[in-house]
Amino acid sequence: MALSQAARQRIVNEFIPRYPSKRAALMPSLWLAQDEAGWLAPEAFEEIGELLDLHATDVASVASFYVMFHRRPIGQTLIEVCENPSCYLAGSDATFQAICKRLGLHAGHDGHGMQTTADGKYSVRPTECLAACDYAPVVQVDLRFHGPVREGDVDAFLADPSRFSIEGKPSVSMVHGPQATPVEGWEANAPPPVATA
Amino acid sequence: MLASPVRPTLAGRGWAMARTERRHLTMTQTPASQGAPAEAPVQHGPGQPLPWEPVLMAAVGRTDGHLLPDYLVRGGYKALETCTSMTPEDVIKVVTDSKLLGRGGAGFPTGVKWGGTRRNPGPRHLVVNADESEPGTFGNRYAIEADPHGLIEGMLICCYAVGIQKAYIYIRGENLAGAEKLEHAITEAYAAGYIGKAILGSDGFDVDISVTRGAGAYVCGEETALMESLEGRRAQPRIRPPFPIEVGGGLFGRPTVVNNVETLMCVPHIIRRGAEWFASIGAPACPGPKLYTISGHVNRPGVYELPMGTTLYDLIYKYAGGMQRNQKVKAVSPGALACQLLPGTDLNIQMDTATLTRPPHWHPPFGPVGFGAGGIIVYGEETDIVQVVARASGFFARESCGKCVPCREGTHWMSDVLGRIAHGHGRPSDLPLLEDITRNIGGRKTLCALGDFSVNSVASALRLFRPEFEAYVNGHAPRAHGYGSIPVAAG
Numbered sequence: 076m077a078l079s080q081a082a083r084q085r086i087v088n089e090f091i092p093r094y095p096s097k098r099a100a101l102m103p104s105l106w107l108a109q110d111e112a113g114w115l116a117p118e119a120f121e122e123i124g125e126l127l128d129l130h131a132t133d134v135a136s137v138a139s140f141y142v143m144f145h146r147r148p149i150g151q152t153l154i155e156v157c158e159n160p161s162c163y164l165a166g167s168d169a170t171f172q173a174i175c176k177r178l179g180l181h182a183g184h185d186g187h188g189m190q191t192t193a194d195g196k197y198s199v200r201p202t203e204c205l206a207a208c209d210y211a212p213v214v215q216v217d218l219r220f221h222g223p224v225r226e227g228d229v230d231a232f233l234a235d236p237s238r239f240s241i242e243g244k245p246s247v248s249m250v251h252g253p254q255a256t257p258v259e260g261w262e263a264n265a266p267p268p269v270a271t272a
Numbered sequence: 273m274l275a276s277p278v279r280p281t282l283a284g285r286g287w288a289m290a291r292t293e294r295r296h297l298t299m300t301q302t303p304a305s306q307g308a309p310a311e312a313p314v315q316h317g318p319g320q321p322l323p324w325e326p327v328l329m330a331a332v333g334r335t336d337g338h339l340l341p342d343y344l345v346r347g348g349y350k351a352l353e354t355c356t357s358m359t360p361e362d363v364i365k366v367v368t369d370s371k372l373l374g375r376g377g378a379g380f381p382t383g384v385k386w387g388g389t390r391r392n393p394g395p396r397h398l399v400v401n402a403d404e405s406e407p408g409t410f411g412n413r414y415a416i417e418a419d420p421h422g423l424i425e426g427m428l429i430c431c432y433a434v435g436i437q438k439a440y441i442y443i444r445g446e447n448l449a450g451a452e453k454l455e456h457a458i459t460e461a462y463a464a465g466y467i468g469k470a471i472l473g474s475d476g477f478d479v480d481i482s483v484t485r486g487a488g489a490y491v492c493g494e495e496t497a498l499m500e501s502l503e504g505r506r507a508q509p510r511i512r513p514p515f516p517i518e519v520g521g522g523l524f525g526r527p528t529v530v531n532n533v534e535t536l537m538c539v540p541h542i543i544r545r546g547a548e549w550f551a552s553i554g555a556p557a558c559p560g561p562k563l564y565t566i567s568g569h570v571n572r573p574g575v576y577e578l579p580m581g582t583t584l585y586d587l588i589y590k591y592a593g594g595m596q597r598n599q600k601v602k603a604v605s606p607g608a609l610a611c612q613l614l615p616g617t618d619l620n621i622q623m624d625t626a627t628l629t630r631p632p633h634w635h636p637p638f639g640p641v642g643f644g645a646g647g648i649i650v651y652g653e654e655t656d657i658v659q660v661v662a663r664a665s666g667f668f669a670r671e672s673c674g675k676c677v678p679c680r681e682g683t684h685w686m687s688d689v690l691g692r693i694a695h696g697h698g699r700p701s702d703l704p705l706l707e708d709i710t711r712n713i714g715g716r717k718t719l720c721a722l723g724d725f726s727v728n729s730v731a732s733a734l735r736l737f738r739p740e741f742e743a744y745v746n747g748h749a750p751r752a753h754g755y756g757s758i759p760v761a762a763g
Contacts, residue, residue, distance in 0.1 A: 093482050094502075095438075095524045101504030102484055106445075127504075140506040140673075141487030143445045159407035159667060160609060160660050161567035161649055203490060203667060204407035204609075205446055208567035208647075209574040218448040242449045245333045246414055248566075248574020248592070253329040255576040258593045265589035266600070268620060 077119035082107050086126050097127045105138055114145040150191045150198035155215040156224075159204040167212035169226035171201055174214075177229055209247045214239070327541050327561045328534065329577045331419035338453050340460040343421035349466055351543035355429050356474045363433040364390065367539060369547035373558045376401055376493075376532030377607065377644045379625035382539075385529060389517040390434045392527035398430055398439035399499060399523055399530045402454075403492040405444050407667065408608035409647030411563030411575050412533040416443070416450040419537070420457035424481065426536030428466065429543060431479045434529055438480050442498050445487040454483050490671035494720040495530040497673065499523045508675040509720035532645070534563055555581030557626035562646055564623065566592045569599065569652030581627070585619040588650055599652040603736065607644020609664050610725035612732035613657075614641060623648070637715040638731050639724065658744050661733045662687075662694035668726030679723035682713035686730060698745035707734060 078086075085107060090100035104127065108119045120134040127134075138144040156162075156171040175182040178197050180190045189200040207213045210222030214232070221239040224232045232239055245253065330346065331337030343349070355363050368383025389396055400423065404412040416423060427439050443451050458481050461467045471477045489507045491497045496510035502523060514521030522528025538560055542550045551559045562580045564587055567573040571593030578591070584604060588594065595601060601616035606628055612635065614621065621627060629640040651660065669687035674680045686709050689702050714727035734741060 093480075096503065098504035099502060099524075102487065102501065106485055106487070137504065137506055141445070141489050143488035158663070160605070160651075160663055161408050161573075163660070163663055164568050164649075164651070164655065202446075203488075203671065204405060204409075206404050206410040206413045206444070208408055208410050208565065208649075211567060211573070215446065218446060220449065243417065245418075246574035248572050248576055249329075249332060250572075253326040253332040253577070255326075255578050255591050257590045258572065261590050261594065264594045264598065265585075268585050 076122070077112060077116050078108055078122045079111060082111055083122075083126065086123070091127070098129060100127055101129070101134065101137055105134075105144055109144060114148045145189075149189060150195050152197050153215075153217055154197060154199045155202035155205075156199070157203070157205045157211070157213045157215075158201040161204070161208035162211040162213055165211035165223060166225060170212045170214065170224050170229060171199075173226045173229040174199055174233070177233060207241060210241050213241075326577050328415055328422070328537050328563055329418070329575070331422070332414060334418075337418050338420055338457065340421060340457070340464060343419070347544065348421055348540075349425055351540035352425050352428050352432070352466070353472060354543055355432050356472050356477065360390065360433045360435060363429065363543070366547045367433070367542060370538075370542045370550040371547075371557075371559050372535065372538055372542065372550065373560075373625055374532055375534035375538070375562070375645060377406075377610075377642075379558065379629065379643070382531065382535055385517060385531075386430065386434050389527045389529045392517060392519055394435055395438070395526055396434055396436045397523040397526050397528040398427060398434070398436045399495070399502065399528055400427060400439070400441040400533060400536060401493065401495065401498055401530055402441055402443040402447070402450070402533050403486050403498060404447075404533070404645070405490045405493055406608040406610055406645060406647055407664075408567055408605060408649040409565055409645045410567075411565045411646065413447060413450060414575050415533055415537055415563065416447070417453055420453045421461065422537045422540060423454075423533055424457055424461055424467070426539040427481060428471065428479055429539050430529060430531065430536060432477060436529070437478050439482075440502055440523070441481065441483045442492065442502055443483060443485055444492070445485050448485075451483055451485050458483065489673070490667075491673045491720070491722055494722065496521075497720060498530070499528065506673070508673045509722075511719060534645075554579030555622060555624040555626060558624050562624075564646050564648060566648045566650065568648075568650040569596045569655065570594070570650050571596055581622045581624040583619070584614070584621050584623055584648070587623065587648065588619065592650075595650070595652050597652075597654075599654055601650060602653050602655050603651045603657060603733075605647075605649040605651075605729065607642045608647035608649060609667065610721075610728060611642035611644050612638065612640075612728045613651075613736060615736050616651075635732070635735070637711065638728060639715070641732075642728065656740075657733055657737045658690075658740055659694055661730050662690040664729045665690045665726060668722065672722060672726070676718040676720075676723060678713045678717045679726065682709055682723070683726045685709050686713070686726065690730070693741065693744050696744065696747075698741075700742075700745050702745055703734065703738070703741055706730065710734075 086104045090103045091097055104123045109115050115138055121131040124131045124134045158167055172182040178192050189198050191198040205213045207220050212224055213222040214224045216236045220241045221236055222241050224239055336342040364383055364386050372382045373379045467481050469478045484502055486492045492501050492507045494509050497507040501507040516522040516528045516530050553559050558580055560580050561577050564576045576591050603613045603616055605611055606614050625643045628643040633641040665687040669683040672679045672683045689706055692698050710727040710731040713723045
């Protein structure tokens with residue numbers, strides 16, 4: 076049994092009535108199953124399929140489309156480092172490599188595959204933009220936002236990620252509040268404006 | 273009630289400084305230092321809130337800003353109350369008159385979309401696109417986290433105006449905090465009677481709202497792919513027509529309004545303060561407050577709520593604190609990674625949908641530079657543009673859904689060739705080859721825009737920074753440390 080009784084009930088009583096078609100309950104059901112077991116075993120596809128009147132291969136074909144559904148076990152803690160341009164400009168490659176090195180993993184980009192430490196404690200992978208670019212380089216730990224985590228911060232970050240948490244924090248631009256305020260004396264540091272060609 | 277100030281209780285919350293500073297500001301759309309503004313200066317009548325008063329960001333920094341009691345203190349759900357005393361047609365007229373354009377990237381007039389959906393037979397659906405995953409865009413994350421009730425009120429107004437009973441929020445899987453905030457806000461609103469049956473006592477106004485989490489697919493930001501995902505399928509875009517607003521084209525085959533988070537969050541403010549107020553803010557062709565998000569080599573990256581049409585020069589130097597280490601601007605991605613690069617000499621440009629999607633910012637056969645959702649990435653002089661472009665094409669190769677051949681094959685070819693160049697193994701013949709690939713993917717050859725997006729940065733970088741590519745393929749790479757194409761999906 077990949078799904079607990081409580082999960083089955085939640086799928087039947089909450090997810091299926093939420094949508095006009097049974098199939099639409101698939102995404103929340105997959106999330107629920109993954110949250111329970113940490114990953115999606117083939118039995119989970121079968122059991123979800125039975126509840127939603129879908130073939131297990133149909134369920135698997137959907138689950139395999141999305142990179143956040145894991146079809147094999149992963150480490151207890153999942154660390155994902157953004158590697159898209161905004162974070163890259165802020166040095167996310169070095170952060171990623173330092174994290175890998177510190178955890179004894181192959182330090183370098185060797186595919187978007189996931190690496191897991193031998194003791195099964197951590198899984199690490201690069202990821203796409205996490206939509207928190209003002210705190211670049213951004214790192215997610217079990218889907219919680221952290222940043223900026225620079226190369227030199229990696230030891231402190233792995234010891235206590237919560238120090239770098241940015242959830243609920245206003246944007247770094249909001250030093251004076253939610254309103255966009257011009258930087259004091261900005262004219263002095265700005266080049267003269269160039270006319271549009 | 274309509275003219276009541278939005279932020280009556282901000283004093284003592286730590287924003288006193290901002291309130292003082294605001295008095296010293298003079299507001300024109302373009303700074304005097306830049307010569308004549310291209311459009312008429314901003315008008316705002318007496319008694320109206322000033323245009324730079326945060327509207328969408330008003331709740332950011334308030335400890336309880338995401339909770340219902342705080343939202344009610346800020347005048348929350350008053351706009352919905354006003355709407356229920358109007359006819360749905362009048363509500364749509366107000367939204368149309370405000371000239372609100374969709375904030376997700378396509379820039380379609382919201383009122384027109386609503387009116388068109390209403391003309392088609394029910395049941396109809398509302399889908400909120402909260403799958404913000406364009407690299408460099410992060411305004412929705414703050415908006416949802418800080419003010420989920422603002423979004424819910426906008427959704428309810430849309431449901432009232434269009435005649436919708438079922439609304440779905442599709443939020444990207446990575447934004448777990450946002451999904452939790454939304455779930456909590458929905459529970460609160462159900463308990464208070466703002467969602468559910470006979471809302472605000474008006475007979476027959478029933479709406480159910482639910483949150484569905486995505487699971488890491490950039491293509492879900494495309495509306496038809498998003499609907500496929502919501503229906504429990506692989507997120508692969510559909511053929512249009514039929515369009516989402518038509519029978520057979522929308523969610524579960526029903527006429528569907530698909531709106532961006534920011535678009536819907538503008539709506540309560542339009543109802544509360546009037547279409548004229550909204551239309552007077554910023555660029556006349558596409559007015560309103562806009563959440564600009566700036567990242568990259570600027571001193572103060574972040575989200576800035578400013579009038580639509582603020583110039584790039586102002587955004588970078590006046591608000592984002594200038595460039596790191598005082599370097600020059602080399603290039604800018606005006607609407608995040610999906611848009612064409614602008615050269616660093618082009619900073620006078622007004623950042624809005626209308627300006628960036630018409631000539632001279634139009635490069636055949638690839639089309640407009642594009643404004644996207646207003647996510648600006650600024651590249652300083654020290655940026656190695658070849659590495660950036662290689663990274664961008666790797667992103668699109670991994671995120672291509674695989675439905676249309678030009679995109680599925682082309683993005684991987686492009687990523688492979690660029691990866692080879694970035695590693696220092698490029699050949700001179702790679703540059704014409706790259707141009708050939710971009711022309712074969714781009715130019716509306718695919719069902720959705722992902723194919724076009726993938727070539728935008730590559731084609732524009734080849735146009736603007738060709739010598740750098742030539743240096744790489746001729747063995748004079750400044751730093752061919754290599755990033756490589758990494759198209760292997762994780763499992």
